[in-house]
Amino acid sequence: MVASFDELKTKFIALGGWQQRYRELMLLGKELPMMANELKVDDAKVAGCESNVWMYIDFTPQEDQLLIIADSDTRIVKGLLAVILLMYRHKTPAQVVAIDAEQEFDELGLLKHLSPSRGNGIRAIVQQINAFAQQHL
Amino acid sequence: MVASFDELKTKFIALGGWQQRYRELMLLGKELPMMANELKVDDAKVAGCESNVWMYIDFTPQEDQLLIIADSDTRIVKGLLAVILLMYRHKTPAQVVAIDAEQEFDELGLLKHLSPSRGNGIRAIVQQINAFAQQHL
Amino acid sequence: MFDIEAIRSDFPALTHHQQQGIVYLDSAATSQKPQCVIDAVSHFYENGNANVHRGAHRLSSDATKGYELARAKVAEFINCHANELVWTKGATEAINLVAYGLTHRLGKGDVILISELEHHANIVPWQQLAKRSGATLRAIPVNDQGIIETKSALALIEALKPKVLAISQASNALGNIQPVHTLIKAAKAHGGLTLVDGAQSLLHLRPDVKALDCDFFVFSAHKCLGPTGIGGLYGRYPCLEALEVFQTGGEMVTKVTINEAQFNPPPGKFETGTPNIAGVLGFGAAIDYLNALELAQLRAHELQLFAYLQSQIAQFSQVRILGDLNNNIGTISFVVSGEHPYDLATLMDMEGIALRHGHHCAQPLMSALGVNGTVRVSLAFYNNKADVDAFITALANTLEMIA
Amino acid sequence: MFDIEAIRSDFPALTHHQQQGIVYLDSAATSQKPQCVIDAVSHFYENGNANVHRGAHRLSSDATKGYELARAKVAEFINCHANELVWTKGATEAINLVAYGLTHRLGKGDVILISELEHHANIVPWQQLAKRSGATLRAIPVNDQGIIETKSALALIEALKPKVLAISQASNALGNIQPVHTLIKAAKAHGGLTLVDGAQSLLHLRPDVKALDCDFFVFSAHKCLGPTGIGGLYGRYPCLEALEVFQTGGEMVTKVTINEAQFNPPPGKFETGTPNIAGVLGFGAAIDYLNALELAQLRAHELQLFAYLQSQIAQFSQVRILGDLNNNIGTISFVVSGEHPYDLATLMDMEGIALRHGHHCAQPLMSALGVNGTVRVSLAFYNNKADVDAFITALANTLEMIA
Ligand SMILES: Cc1ncc(COP(=O)(O)O)c(C=O)c1O
Numbered sequence A, B: 001m002v003a004s005f006d007e008l009k010t011k012f013i014a015l016g017g018w019q020q021r022y023r024e025l026m027l028l029g030k031e032l033p034m035m036a037n038e039l040k041v042d043d044a045k046v047a048g049c050e051s052n053v054w055m056y057i058d059f060t061p062q063e064d065q066l067l068i069i070a071d072s073d074t075r076i077v078k079g080l081l082a083v084i085l086l087m088y089r090h091k092t093p094a095q096v097v098a099i100d101a102e103q104e105f106d107e108l109g110l111l112k113h114l115s116p117s118r119g120n121g122i123r124a125i126v127q128q129i130n131a132f133a134q135q136h137l
Numbered sequence C, D: 001m002f003d004i005e006a007i008r009s010d011f012p013a014l015t016h017h018q019q020q021g022i023v024y025l026d027s028a029a030t031s032q033k034p035q036c037v038i039d040a041v042s043h044f045y046e047n048g049n050a051n052v053h054r055g056a057h058r059l060s061s062d063a064t065k066g067y068e069l070a071r072a073k074v075a076e077f078i079n080c081h082a083n084e085l086v087w088t089k090g091a092t093e094a095i096n097l098v099a100y101g102l103t104h105r106l107g108k109g110d111v112i113l114i115s116e117l118e119h120h121a122n123i124v125p126w127q128q129l130a131k132r133s134g135a136t137l138r139a140i141p142v143n144d145q146g147i148i149e150t151k152s153a154l155a156l157i158e159a160l161k162p163k164v165l166a167i168s169q170a171s172n173a174l175g176n177i178q179p180v181h182t183l184i185k186a187a188k189a190h191g192g193l194t195l196v197d198g199a200q201s202l203l204h205l206r207p208d209v210k211a212l213d214c215d216f217f218v219f220s221a222h223k224c225l226g227p228t229g230i231g232g233l234y235g236r237y238p239c240l241e242a243l244e245v246f247q248t249g250g251e252m253v254t255k256v257t258i259n260e261a262q263f264n265p266p267p268g269k270f271e272t273g274t275p276n277i278a279g280v281l282g283f284g285a286a287i288d289y290l291n292a293l294e295l296a297q298l299r300a301h302e303l304q305l306f307a308y309l310q311s312q313i314a315q316f317s318q319v320r321i322l323g324d325l326n327n328n329i330g331t332i333s334f335v336v337s338g339e340h341p342y343d344l345a346t347l348m349d350m351e352g353i354a355l356r357h358g359h360h361c362a363q364p365l366m367s368a369l370g371v372n373g374t375v376r377v378s379l380a381f382y383n384n385k386a387d388v389d390a391f392i393t394a395l396a397n398t399l400e401m402i403a
């Protein structure tokens, strides 16, 4: 498993076409811990996603970090969630809002091939995280 | 006043543009006897006309002729009714159905300048007369 | 600058009419369309054509994006939020949607107030609502010119305390611009819901729904340079939320079993079935077109033309004009004593003037004015002085002929 | 002869898709449009543009003529009289119109019968009618392939004696062609009213409403080569007469006072507001286009393509196809065990295949089949062998990738 977002980026950029990237993405998704079924409630669903996405965000003041867990019933979104979680791992709220996720995804070459409505689902997830971070700045 | 449809035709064909014909038409309409208000009931209305047209058709077996009276609240339709009444005057049912009214109006140069929906009103009147004549053949 | 000839050349039908010797003075019935609107419609069918909101593939996703972008444009044009704008097939459907949605909110003793000069679209749905709910339908009277007098209208609102006030911002039959803002304020003071029929005002007045402060506003695209078969309903969000669903089916639901369905929040709640996607895209293009024109210049041109039309028509002493000429979107509705509007309009049509006669879907107004109809000339910003001159010549010929 | 490449060249979007590397296999969502349809729409706006049924001038009169001619064409296409055809904005509105119009005819104890595989448009309006009237909504079950078994359906009709039977002639989710004629006969034997949802069948089966012997038949133009925002309701004339009015307003009335309105006979009674004139004209052109093709050849081509698709997809043992493959309009709806349709469709989309995944607005069917959705390929006569080959290649890549 990749240890950091930077490592992930290096790896992805080295990959050839979108097929290879998506294959890798789905492998990443497989490593994402499964969320307990009891947690997969409607209230935890991210609105605006085509597939089911459940997400919980918490803030640990001691470490000034966001804690995010998320899951999806689809492989691709799970993979994208894995990327997002890696991107925001060990980040303070201030660092979170400073990240240009759109740009990062661009560099990974992941959104370009995704149809706009699917891309919007990913944006909805990122926005929810950002909104949470804003409240804890 | 013109005494017969043929006389009317000769007169109309001699006239120049549509303006002169319509002027003449409205003069004809003025000579059409007014229908008593009590007769202007909804049941006597011809469906499919844009303006109000009331018409009564009768058949006198002794003379084997149709008897038509009609009126309208508009000058132009009144004029067209006058033409129609002249066209069908003293005609037996068999003669009535033999008349190609469309063709006659064409020769008079009256329908050409009338918009299709107005022309359809005139056709509705002619059809009603024809339908009546058919029943008394 | 406002270059009328350049503008006219954007409207292909105007050129075509000219070739046929026809002058179009019936914009209140439907407006002409600039080429960009026609192209937006064709472009969709020729290129992206796909269904929306079905999220399957990129064609569909692109169609959805364009469709929602048009919603945002129209919303901005009338100054509301995109989620306060419901697509309907036109103003008539929008009024029906509201009237059905209020069925359970009204009861015996409640008053629905309209005015005598409303279009049938803003009368009959309220009659039906009154029948369904037991409420009573009342109408603000007009004076013998066809004008609503603000004072007596306010007194009536005060007396009746209507639960619903539904009124047009501009009359289609006469062109009057109405004191809607004042009437809305009075109705709201008593907790009444307010609906503005903007079918005629959208093109001419570019209404701001927040400034009007109405709860609902309805309009049709085809009267505002857009395609046929599309229009909209603006509703303040809580007002939309409080309406019962109207038409039901696909898209507007979240979860369906055989016996139960859960509905989307507005505007989705009211939008079922495959929408008029091409119509929406065309309407978006119409709004782009209007946004590129300066409203003040456009309105100045319209008013100038309207003044010219009035000054010219004044030469015919037998012509009686109805309506409020001081507050008008550019419509002259007239009668000639002793003459049937049908005769006038028929002869004018033969002269190549496209105008309308009859009751203009406003029979109660015609009754109130004691006429069996009028002849109506309705201007839009794409008309020019030559159009008015052609009309005046034709009217002179007609009156001379009929005399 | 049926020259598929010549036919494809009539559809500009197919050329455009090809240039983008996209293969359109989503015709059940909406069909592509031949150039003549697009041109009919533009031609109206560029030339005649005027409102209909307002009888004022020749532009309007010409528009009305074209509009009514299109009605006659569509009526002939489905084999009914022009005055039995009501224009609506689509199939969904048509079903709502009927469901609202029957409110006063149903009561407690009455049964409305649909099937488990209906589109939400043929479910939710009946739920709402049941709520308004006190009637009960029931559904004919499907077997585990998603097929209605005629015998048990007939037994259910026998037992329930439904006042209304509403059923689709072809399923959008699975493509099944249903035994509607048999079910209608059974329902009629008990005096039930029958409605056929022809949204999917119109293009593929060219239904004859007299042969079906249904009371109502609904359809959408956009699924049958026509424009968006237009569709229709066929109703046997006495059935249309017996329906209460739905939307009200201008055009559909003969006489209006503030408190009363008299309505036109059908179809006018149901058509209020300015209609989608351009949409109607475009749909008329679509019917002309279809009439010029030989149905038998077209259907043979579709079936051949469908057989080829089946034979090719059979190589993927993990693919499970749902629905009735022996009676089908050309749709393959499938699942892959352990895979989410979203993943399959997303990867297929990236491969340039435009298809649809999800519940296809048929959630009760998905529940009955125990799946959370399917991936759906829907063919039309303008698809060719290369389209199927591209799909198969993409599916192979996708399955390989996801494994
Ligand atoms: C079987 C069926 N019925 C009804 C509809 C609804 O049609 P529309 O969305 O055009 O109103 C559809 C379209 O998705 C359908 O496939």
Ligand SMILES: Cc1ncc(COP(=O)(O)O)c(C=O)c1O
Pocket: C028, C029, C089, C090, C091, C092, C093, C119, C121, C122, C168, C170, C171, C172, C197, C199, C200, C220, C222, C361, D250, D272, D273, D274, D275
């Ligand atoms: C004032 C007014 N309200 C409502 C309508 C109805 O609009 P539509 O026919 O586009 O639904 C019209 C159009 O004739 C109108 O002029």
